[in-house]
Amino acid sequence: MLNLTEKIKIKLYLISDASGETVTTIAKAIAAQFEEQIEMTEYLWPLVRSKNTVNDILSEIEPNSNSIVLYTMLDVKLRLYLEKKCKSIGVLAIFALENVINELANFANVEIKHGGIPGKYKKLDANYYKRIDILNFTLQHDDGHDFKDVNEADILILGVSRTSKSPTSLYLAQRGYKVANLPIINGIEANLSDIKKPVLIGLTISAEILSQIRSNRLNSYNLNVNKEVDNYTEIENIKAELSYALEIFRKNKIPIIDVSRKAIEEVAAEIINIYAAKKGEYKILL
Amino acid sequence: MLNLTEKIKIKLYLISDASGETVTTIAKAIAAQFEEQIEMTEYLWPLVRSKNTVNDILSEIEPNSNSIVLYTMLDVKLRLYLEKKCKSIGVLAIFALENVINELANFANVEIKHGGIPGKYKKLDANYYKRIDILNFTLQHDDGHDFKDVNEADILILGVSRTSKSPTSLYLAQRGYKVANLPIINGIEANLSDIKKPVLIGLTISAEILSQIRSNRLNSYNLNVNKEVDNYTEIENIKAELSYALEIFRKNKIPIIDVSRKAIEEVAAEIINIYAAKKGEYKILL
Structure with a gap:
């Protein structure tokens, strides 16, 4: 209207x-x-x-x-x-x-306390340590930096560069999920055969939006535009990269989420629902 | 009661x-x-x-x-x-x-829409890119990994290992603050003279609690307890580390927050207040 x-x-x-x-x-x-x-x-x-x-x-x-x-x-x-x-x-x-x-x-039928308790968070209890552990795990397993205890993760997110894997992982970590994420690089086969516990999620995006995001990113870092940078944003290369990732997702029967024009919270909500459908639980950290 | x-x-x-x-x-x-x-x-x-x-x-x-x-x-x-x-x-x-x-x-005096808009987040607008940029910056500048554009940060958090610098930084990033954090390592002088823009914050903690946190952490990683690990948790060493950090904070007139028994949200709130007092603004990302 x-x-x-x-x-x-x-x-x-x-x-x-x-x-x-x-x-x-x-x-x-x-x-x-x-x-x-x-x-x-x-x-x-x-x-x-x-x-x-x-x-x-x-x-x-x-x-x-x-x-x-x-x-x-x-x-x-x-x-x-x-x-x-x-x-x-x-x-x-x-x-x-x-x-x-x-x-x-x-x-x-309980009384509302006269002096409500300001800033009452759970302190140094089991939940606190769990929260910190989840965040540290997710940080350590960001962008494929560490892959050895990936089977401790609840969720493993895959996708080409700039499909918002890191922000999505961190948002999910704040919500109580242990997340690892791994970049898909054109021509390099991801070996996923040993991954048993985590629920796998593939992120994809429209080539046009990804190109725009990457240009924005380069501008904000004031990088000189050279041949390598051209390749990074060039639309045909981006399409080839995205096809390669989609091929890997399909071959491994990984559910795919298109993140184009979606906020992190929306992508995370879809991931949480896929996780719950597979594991029969939502994680809640109060 | x-x-x-x-x-x-x-x-x-x-x-x-x-x-x-x-x-x-x-x-x-x-x-x-x-x-x-x-x-x-x-x-x-x-x-x-x-x-x-x-x-x-x-x-x-x-x-x-x-x-x-x-x-x-x-x-x-x-x-x-x-x-x-x-x-x-x-x-x-x-x-x-x-x-x-x-x-x-x-x-x-506006009408409440008949069909409220579910999951209505701001999409791919300036705020969206800003949010992602802030998170990426904070990730990149975690634990002193990258220090070159530290003057773009709003806040620089300093503290010895396991004073919750990373979770606090990420929480602040979600709230709209560009954060870098740097570990204080006993005997290594942090060169802070070139840092102009970011508001500096020093985190400290009680030696007993830090020792407990570090033991928990080692247990959760199933590390073998050897000489090096002993030093990591040993209370006298922890006290020396914390004194060294406090000395640096005092020498550089850095406000100090004791994070013992505080939730991340509480520490973040104190940091946000210190930031607002120095810069005259709270950042809000809706």
């Missing part, structure tokens, strides 16, 4: 008592949803744990303006203070976790 | 029309908050975009049980279908974004 009217401009102030990850993730989901109607500018304040800091923030917000405070602070006293202060300057405050916390507390 | 009563056991079914990142992040915040009162077991279904998939999921949930469906699906028809089905089997469904979406739509 074409929207010819002007977008509404809103300043979104994100306030968190911890890292701001939750409030930023929620803002991202919301901003994408309203992007045709609202033009949002976001500002972030993490680690807000005192009335003084709340005062500092509010002194920077224009009263009665198109501003919204979206927050995840859990301390009930601080929340009430923030709400009151926002009201007094005519600015809407939204507690991002309100309905989830209320409905859950009602359901379980 | 000591809680001697038994915890309430709840099964939490997380349903998303996209990667499940938002709903998992919200579940994490909530689970931590209620962990003294509720023992939660989480199950995840990403990429849920049809009534058939909703039916499949609900067939796995025990009716009238201590189960909650927490979801971020945006398609209004699918949401109503899920809510109706959950009601019919006596299971509570919570739309995690409800109050934020409603309040925002009211405020801006």
